[in-house]
Amino acid sequence: MVNCGACGKFLAMNGAATCATCGVIFHRACLALPDKAKLNKDWECPNCKKATRRGGMREFRSEMELLRASFASVCVRMDGIEQRLQALEQRSPDLSDDRVALLEQTISGLKLELNDRDQEALLTDLEIGQMPEDKAENAFSLSLCVGDLGSAYH
């Protein structure tokens, strides 16, 4: 005997809705599902759907944290390279071409990397509207940081 996951009453399997995630079976009427409509094989009950959404948000936040950490490290690296470059220029005005080429290569590599992340951040920005304000602010200061770098190296 099977009981409905919503009302707890006995349930005929015929026409019932089975959750693909938790396996609980429901009366369609209890979930306001249309009687005839075919449900997807991966149909999820409202409880599981809620859990998935919450998990997705958690994942999104940890991705933001990662993104923020990598932005910070790129900014620091760029700063370091700039300082080294200036020091080199002051110390030896006649840098060998090889070293200049190497530095330029490194910088353009970092620029590309920044560009990629900038785009990611733009995509992420679209979702930031739903985030609490402190998170949104962090993302904003990130883009400021990247913006500064962009203008400094163009």
Ligand SMILES: [Zn+2]
């Ligand atoms: Zn029911």
Ligand SMILES: [Zn+2]
């Ligand atoms: Zn479920």
